[in-house]
Amino acid sequence: MDQQILLEKIAFNVMQGRLEAEDEGFDEGLEGKPAVTELVKEAIRDGVDPKSIVLEALTGSMEVVGEKFESGEYLIPDMLASAECVGVAMDLLSPYLLKAGVETKGKFIISTVKGDLHDIGKNIVSIMLKGAGYEVIDLGADVPTDRIVGAVKEHQAPYLGLSALLTTTMRVMGDVIEKLKEEGVRESVKVLIGGAPTSKEFADQIGADAHCKDAFEATNILKTMAH
Numbered sequence: 535m536d537q538q539i540l541l542e543k544i545a546f547n548v549m550q551g552r553l554e555a556e557d558e559g560f561d562e563g564l565e566g567k568p569a570v571t572e573l574v575k576e577a578i579r580d581g582v583d584p585k586s587i588v589l590e591a592l593t594g595s596m597e598v599v600g601e602k603f604e605s606g607e608y609l610i611p612d613m614l615a616s617a618e619c620v621g622v623a624m625d626l627l628s629p630y631l632l633k634a635g636v637e638t639k640g641k642f643i644i645s646t647v648k649g650d651l652h653d654i655g656k657n658i659v660s661i662m663l664k665g666a667g668y669e670v671i672d673l674g675a676d677v678p679t680d681r682i683v684g685a686v687k688e689h690q691a692p693y694l695g696l697s698a699l700l701t702t703t704m705r706v707m708g709d710v711i712e713k714l715k716e717e718g719v720r721e722s723v724k725v726l727i728g729g730a731p732t733s734k735e736f737a738d739q740i741g742a743d744a745h746c747k748d749a750f751e752a753t754n755i756l757k758t759m760a761h
């Protein structure tokens with residue numbers, strides 16, 4: 535199948551929340567047709583660039599799902615079905631995104647802050663950074679500030695990535711930075727923040743080192759930060 539058509543089909547099936555061929559979608563008559571799992575495997579077999587699968591088919595379609603959820607067209611279970619498709623696709627892709635035998639570029643601790651359960655974006659960043667050669671230590675979602683700062687100290691990590699998707703939890707990122715200062719480790723770690731409500735202005739306001747709009751921007755910014 536033509537690569538562009540394959541990418542479009544993956545994106546379409548993410549939006550339909552169809553993980554496997556036997557699954558139904560929003561539209562009638564899709565059962566039995568290849569879904570995200572089969573199409574991603576086909577794309578890998580055909581040698582489609584894994585980065586374009588992530589960028590064009592997965593991240594883009596999840597953004598559309600987000601918009602449909604916000605407009606009320608999709609309900610939470612619909613959105614979770616799409617999120618599961620993205621998660622499974624990322625699992626299938628991760629061995630291809632991880633470059634075998636590449637020397638590690640340093641430890642990168644990543645976490646969604648306390649009070650926030652959104653982890654899809656964080657997981658994408660995590661896999662992309664592993665692919666770019668960083669040793670990623672993923673603490674998960676809803677992680678207390680003390681645990682994040684403790685992990686930075688324990689691993690002597692040069693990089694920390696914080697994710698927040700709620701306007702209420704993005705403030706917690708500032709608490710993490712304050713705690714890093716209190717513990718005397720702020721100077722030894724570069725703090726990158728991300729998540730839909732965050733911005734460059736917000737990063738400056740809380741004293742983070744960088745704001746990244748997506749996983750690819752994170753890899754580019756990290757190149758300029760090499761410790």
Ligand code: B12
Pocket residue numbers: 593596597599600601603604610613617644649650651652653654655656658659694695696697698699700701702726727728729730731746747748749750752
């Ligand atoms: C999926 C989702 C959920 C899922 C989360 C599932 C999961 N495992 O993550 C569930 C159903 C659990 C959920 C729950 C809630 N949600 Co919600 N959710 C979303 C939704 C639709 C999509 C988020 C998403 O995954 N986007 C796709 C990913 C790929 O994008 P991303 O996260 O932005 O990540 C990219 C970049 O931002 C960046 N990035 C992100 N983090 C980081 C970190 C670093 C270090 C770097 C470098 C980059 C980076 O790179 C990523 C990849 O490119 C958004 C709507 C939207 N349009 O965003 C609402 C949204 C975020 N949710 C919202 C709300 C209100 C909630 C709830 C409070 C709902 C409720 N009433 O219960 C709860 C809160 C639960 C909690 N305590 O966290 C609101 C937030 C509003 C606000 N201003 O605060 C939104 C905006 C929807 C809305 N308009 O109402 N949600």
